[in-house]
Amino acid sequence: MKAILMTAVGDPDVLQIADIPDPTIQSPTEILVRLKAAGINPIDTKIRVRGTFQPERMPAILGCDGAGVVEAIGSEVSKFKVGDQVYFCNGGLGLHQGNYAELTTIDEKFAAHKPKSLSFEEAAAVPLVLLTAWEALYDRANLQSASISPNVLIHAGAGGVGHVAIQLAKLRGANVCTTIGSEAKARFARGLGADLTIAYKDNDFVEAAINWTKGEGVDIVFDTVGGKVIEQSFPAVKICGDLVTILEPPADISWKVARTRNLRFSFELMLTPMLLGKTALQVQQAKVLSESAALFDTGKLKIHVSEVFQLADIAKAHQLLETGSAIGKIVISI
Structure with a gap:
């Protein structure tokens, strides 16, 4: 698959597109997701400048927010089926693969069904x-x-x-x-x-x-x-x-x-469950995403995406975010 690798700490040009092996399901409750979009957040640029939470595991794939389609499921998955559209906040801190990539795996407990009314780009802008x-x-x-x-x-x-x-x-x-x-x-x-x-x-x-x-x-x-x-x-x-x-x-x-x-x-640091491995809190966050899907679909919530970049233009996306001038969210289309 194609992915954006953070090869070192530094400016946006340390983010390089590369071909790497596809991830595979490692536990019976995981799902394999073909990512359609990834959200860009200030935590991404901070990690790029300061380093990941596990600097010995480089290169790293950034991107906490993702939205895509379930491509395969583990033997014990009950929440999703192949073809389901999902969104989530998972990975991207150097502890688990992030979402600047074509594929990722995630435990079904941490994902939610994507709001039907949102595009993949809009959905990827939501979770964090x-x-x-x-x-x-x-x-x-x-x-x-x-x-x-x-x-x-x-x-x-x-x-x-x-x-x-x-x-x-x-x-x-x-x-x-x-x-x-x-x-x-x-x-x-x-x-x-x-x-x-x-x-x-x-x-x-x-x-x-x-x-x-x-x-x-x-x-x-x-x-x-x-x-x-x-x-x-x-x-x-x-x-x-x-x-x-x-x-x-x-x-x-x-x-x-x-x-x-x-x-x-x-x-308030919504990344705490991921950073400290607090599974119950991650499950609760997925429940909030599920509940919020109905709010988006009934028009009670909106997400504003100001700019959509292609995967290969990730450096430009980071540069724009760091100006502080964007309204709403910046997203990568995969």
Whole structure:
């Protein structure tokens, strides 16, 4: 099969297309999937620059998100049959083959039936960002439907995670404000249901959030940016509110405001089940993907794919992602 090999740590040109042996089913509960598309995520570029989680196993195939067609099944597979269309987040960290390839294997427990209404490219864009936003809002911040709509601030609402988070928050009845970097991104976020867009380059997002909530602060801040934005967000959260981040806080962060306001601070890393081998959590993530398929098929959720590249153009896809200018997701068509 053809696959993209990460041959070393470095710039996008370390990603090289090559012919390698086809993977084969190794356990009775595995399925062999002919991949039709793979999602591109910031974790891919970070691994390319910093190295995989098992650097001794090189070259590596990146790509956590995949969508394709079941081509063969193990003897004990009961969830899928040959010809089924599936999507999943699995591999790509250097521990298991990723999805920048024509074929892959995956345990049936970790895959879900693809939403019927989505193309393979759209489906491949979904898993990592959906699971990240779902776990951050619903599990970490415990966002629930309530008689009084909670107020949520989502940073970078036009990004991959952010644009899904806006929709998930609205599904639970929340009022949503979001930071954006351009008028085009503001229009996009409003089209997804954002009640207020904050042009962070020209406005103080804390002041805007405080004014929006009549001086109280938002119930939840979901940070997808990291760096100084984490600390800057503390005063935007109401007393005893929640802040969830998908990034590691800077070493010099001051927690004084967060402590004074009794904030609950949570981390969200949807890759934890894969990294630590927590099978039960991976199964739960597959259940979320199954549940979400119905949301896509009934029009309650949308995924936005801004660019589709061919497998051989993976370097260009990484270069675009690293500019930070893309709206929604970037995908590789296989």
